[in-house]
Amino acid sequence: KILITSKSFGQVSDQPLKLLNEAGMNIEYYNKEFDEMEFRKRLKECSGLIIGSHPLTEGAVKEAPELRIVCKHGTGLDNIDLEIMERYKVKVDNVPAVNSNAVADLAFSLILDVARKTSCAAKSVKEGSWEKVFGVNVYSKNLSLIGFGEIGKNVARRAHGFSMKVFVYDPFLSVLPEEFKDYVKPVSLEEALSVADFLSVHVPLNHQTQNLICLKELNMMKRGSFIINTSRGGIINETDLLAALLSKHIAGAGLDVLEKEPPNKDYPLLKLQQVTITPHMGMYSFESINDVSMIAARNIIKYLSQ
Ligand code: NAD
Secondary structure, eight states: OEEEOOTTTTSSOSHHHHHHHHTTOOEEEOOSSOOHHHHHHHHTTOSEEEEOSSOBOHHHHHTOTTOOEEEESSSOOTTBOHHHHHHTTOEEEOOOSTTHHHHHHHHHHHHHHHHHTHHHHHHHHHTTOOOOOOOOOOTTOEEEEEOOSHHHHHHHHHHHHTTOEEEEEOTTOOSOOGGGTTTEEEOOHHHHHHHOSEEEEOOOOSTTTTTOBOHHHHHHSOTTEEEEEOSOTTSBOHHHHHHHHHTTSEEEEEESOOSSSSOOTTOGGGGOTTEEEOOSOTTOSHHHHHHHHHHHHHHHHHHHTO
């Protein structure tokens, strides 16, 4: 028996579900508003779990003695405590890389949007205005990437088409792959911050990266620069970001992820024109959701067939 709690699993085609059915899996969906007790009840007799972004608690795992594998429907494993899973001998899997083009597209669209204020201007036209809105060029500017994994690399490839100079801070990058040598420069965090016209964050959320960008780091950026986060809420401190935006030190922000999702209606960042917020939809292209769902299904089948 498999429990699926990711809202988007199989949303764009029935192929992944077919795959699980053909492998003889008995599938249960639980993709309504998340309730821990209801979730625990449903997980009790399951051998496999395809999980979205809600937390997987020790209590839930403890009450599910049959559970052998959890596969994240996506990349970031920050909602799963790997030590707990090891203790209960539950295998943890994810689906890396396949959503990286979709997330990179969104990150780049946020770069363009905060630079040219596209979504803001489009909204004002629908409200009856025809005022021109000034922006800044993206072409040939400096882009700093924090994290140079699958998504960071795909953002760099897009930036190259805009003749941007790309600076990368990633302490785990031992060798810069040949394809990037002409236009990507590995630098320290300080240099990445200080040279950026645009800064885009692509690291996992963990103890090292939580609050990686606070007021001190924002103040090291140029006045008038922009910041993009399609990674996870909590990596950029949002109270500090708000202060940097209000003082106009940071000219704008494009955020696909927030510390609290969804935010409260009166959340201050929602009220700023220079901030574009999207609903954590980085991997939501038809192609990406289908590919991620198919691979998650295959991972579960492979492990449970052993
Ligand atoms: P990845 O594992 O390929 O790359 C992460 C990179 O971050 C690695 O190169 C790693 O060396 C680097 N890194 C780790 N700690 C660092 C630190 N302290 N400082 C600088 N660099 C550090 O992952 P990816 O596929 O590129 O995804 C990155 C993150 O994007 C995921 O962890 C996930 O949280 C997020 N994500 C968001 C969406 C969305 O819908 N918005 C979708 C997929 C992934």
